[in-house]
Amino acid sequence: MRRIVWVVSFMLAMVGGLFAQAASGTVAGTVTDQAGAVVPGAAVTLVNEPTQFTRTVLTNDRGQYTAQFFPVGPIRITVERPGFQKLVRTGAALTAADILTVDVQLAVGNVQQSVEVNGAA
Secondary structure (H helix, E strand, C coil): CCHHHHHHHHHHHHHHHHHHHEEEEEEEEEECCCCCCEEEEEHHHHHHHHCCCCEEECCCCCCCCEEEEEEEEEEEEEEEEECCCCEEEEEEEEECCCCCEEEEEEEECCCEECCCCCCCC
């Protein structure tokens, strides 16, 4: 009897993991400046627009960022770094188990300036 309970529990745990994977994907990319140089330490904020689920990640020393297990749907991406204009990008949609690559280019400017980009990635 104990063995049956263990097997059923294991199967339920595996099924739950499958559903969690189907409802998420990965968003990744590289942040560069206008000259093509990478921008380390930039804050990349991802927002699932229907649910308002938000996650902020920082770019590494190669200007790359990754947000795994992000909920699927249309997303808004905001990139900020002191010394650059804030960039807001909309129109990208993440699908289940997908890896969505969104590379962005920041323009030099002050913090009060921002650039908004609409369109699919």
